[in-house]
Amino acid sequence: MLAINLLKTGGFLLSAVSVLAVPVVVESLNETPAGWEESDSPSPHQFINLSIGLEPEDHKLLERTIYEVSDPDHHKYGKHLSRESAKDLLKPSHAATKSVKRWLSEVGVPSHHIRDEGEWLHIRITVKNAEEMLNTRFSMFARDDRSIVRTREYSVPHNIRRHITSIQPTTLFSSFQHTRNLEETATTMMKRDTLIEMEHRSTKNGNYGGPGPIDLKKCKTEATPACIRKLYNMPKKYPTAAKGSMFTTVSFQNMTSQRDELQEFLRRYAPDLKGVAFSDDSANGGKNTQGDNVPENEGNLNIQYAVSLASRIPVQHLAVGGINTDYIPDLDLPPGAYIETWLEFAEHILNLPTKKLPSVISISWGEYEQHLPKQYARQVCNKFGQIGTRGVSIIVPAGNQGLGVACQSNDGKNTTKFLPTWPSACPYVTTVGGTGGNNPEVALSDGEGEEFSTGGGFSDLFSRPEYQDKVVKEYLKNHGKKWQAYYNQKGRAYPDVAAIAAELPVMVRGEMRLATGTSAAAPTFGAIVALLSNERLRKGKPVMGFLNPWIYKKGHKGFTDIVNGRNYGCQGTSMLGLPAPKIPDAGWEAVEGWDPISGFGTPLYGKLEKLAL
Template structure:
């Protein structure tokens, strides 16, 4: 025993000795060009507090990735054998050397009692004034104003002692200008609806799509009929759950949800009061009426779309809604910048610490990949891999600007060389999540485009993440079909998205007590989440594991359960964008689901 202790102490001392004066000198760890939508305004106020996360190198992530692909491959002997939390922690825990060296450095600047650690030890988090963080990272923070008037405190470069470069993956907030934006386009001028409760279109009971669907106002009955879930009766509610994520001020209002469900799905109206809400980093779960400022900003429109669509499709499957804010709390005004945490990292790290997580989670937020530093994107993506390995299906909307980014009319200019390019979106470019595009029309469905607001379903190819093996064959077939069209505008070898699609135009919602219509992959994504939640319900009720990470199954066998979409395109950047074709395509993936075929595809 004594010899073991002596050896451990010697190893620790050896690791610390490695940091020679030359190695301890600060060297640039990361530089990221400021997105053109931001303009430097001033030096950052030194007293402003920021909550900083230091991501340490995970010792065995490659092994975790191997496990993930094995348990997600329907032809592998381990299919469905999802990993436990303790198994994941053992795979991602940093080496003792990494932990000792990074802590020794931090404790020169931060009191040890104020540093919190993730369960696996791969994240160390603390709060400091900006002036202290500048010393910690040998950098200078500035206030940057976005073209919409909002502000952030960020830097375009930060440093670490040389001996720590191999042990630290990223430190944030630093160079990330990500603005998690909901992918929904809203019309507020619904004829006869403003100030009034809705008078819904009611098709005959048991009718087909022609009888129950109205393209000008899409309801849960329409979606359930279109995709074949209308007669399915959930049997595993409780054991099976569904989740949604809100970020930075978005809300889920129970009163609006109750009005919606009483109108469009009366048997599910209890769901308005039953869904759980959890606040992360001071995220708002308020049920108070919106303030005038919130009404002007449309706060709660995205939240209404998510919660009303998901309960409308998957009830009585229990719903959990997270609201992730900034930490520490900060109230922006005209003169003070917003000091916030990176929302995806804050959310996923919290969820990874929980004993139970809903088996399907819908995220309706994206940002242009080029606004996200590669280090940050990689860290968040690897955290998603951990969640997927636990048996969770993580869905993200593929974007509303076609090939042009998160917003119609985006600049379509690369941050790297200032040339015209298709702009991929993160997190859709992460290979460990499932990206959902949007369609419009019933017979047939086509890739979504709405001329009223220029909404076009997003699709593209990552500039950060290589194309995963599971999709290589399908993507190669697509590239052979479209040939050299647009070849100079995107990275053919990148992770391609979306993976599948669902209807995404003219969804009915209730917001602020009245009827609104919403377009977006923010609509198709919660709808798809609801459908997969029902499929998991069927699996659980038959004693089977849930689907977990969908993509390996989808590209190998699940694709047969989807209706191919072969018309339309991901319009953007003054081009027609990627076209829908037979087979997988970069605007609708494998197409839209059919529940009876999904049941057959999973062997039920």
């Protein structure tokens, strides 16, 4: 006679066979996201589309592969993957896919309503069948003039749960709007750099791209492209662009890059590049609308420094459409706001054919790490890793609020803590802190950091990667004890490097202004990486790809160590002026070697080129 193991649960005996069918909650929300109102039930016969994320067969394969192709001492260094091979890094096992498909068949989903895309199964199903399949009830939820079908909780059988990461859209309430002007409404970190109107200056001397010498003293109050090229020892002659060389800057939330503003900027600050243009790409319905009354601050900053510093390397502007309301509010980002469509952006890049893939991407957007649902952040970070295996360098800013403004957790516990930023803390991107001045450059903060303080810190979500373990441990041994109650000592540390982030002139709405923020540092460093990758291509070598293993093992020798300055944060008031936890004198100090405010320091192109070649 067949013996069946028995499990005792809450005083009842259940067979192991029946336990397999017990529903297990996958995802749930305590309440309806702000701004949405629940209304009637949808028709049970209405069809909806669901995407089922499957657990990868080998959770370590992505991490192992990206470090192999990015470690300069590994025999696979530079052997970047094809699009299909990169996607396969998160591929589920055949058994997992088979089990989930069998389950779908059992609940009435016909095979012709299932599309298999490896790590995702996309299905078309009626509301009635979906409710039975997920042990839930769907409702209509309305916001503005849009209604969607969603639920606040769903479950799957116990034996299926281990194969599934997520089933969406169910508990995610993303809203994709394409017409709203968001420039004046966003309050999250790094979207708004400090812009100060300035007078038009003469373009006849070296600081403005003219034939004369460059005065570094004047660069302290106006860090022009010529100043940056001088400060970071960038090549005086513009290189020839190699085949496959491309530098992409990214805009979210209807942000644009204006072509006429770029030409005026080049006329004033890089006259020998006047007429050089950029190309456009679009993801998720994004548009780079030209003309008046469109948001342009961030987009103009990025494109003007990408073009002027990367010289004649092709530069592209990627407009990513939509907004994302699936975030967790806190004192600095209240209910009713929105964040970037990170997943749509990452999937767009991952799916590009090799001939359209940029060698470098600069992103000047972000928020606190705690704003993103954990599973969503991990999913996007893994996509960044997959993109890295294809040879793309992803450059992001460290943030402009130091340790955080309203230093309080948003998990219901209201814990006083430092607030790491996203995507800075993802281990598969290179994060850039901000500096100011020259001779010497210093880690940048505005006074006590009330208006601006360069970001830096330690992730609460991602563990510290091996490539930075040695230098971070050394820093923490000497400087980490004072604030140990407020950060994760085992988290991914950032920034990795730094670049000038103060007093950069930008052409906006027909006026020249000065910008301060790590949003400026990201495209500046990105331009240097684009030049390095271009030189490697010209010599028949692969592009730089994911940079961090190379930087921490070898490339750090090509940076100027920043040993002066500190950042600030947690001063007792939120971005909205509300009371918040205060941590007196909180801040990280710049020291010799790596530190969580300037990383390894600022780049010296000549040294980096020798190390890269």
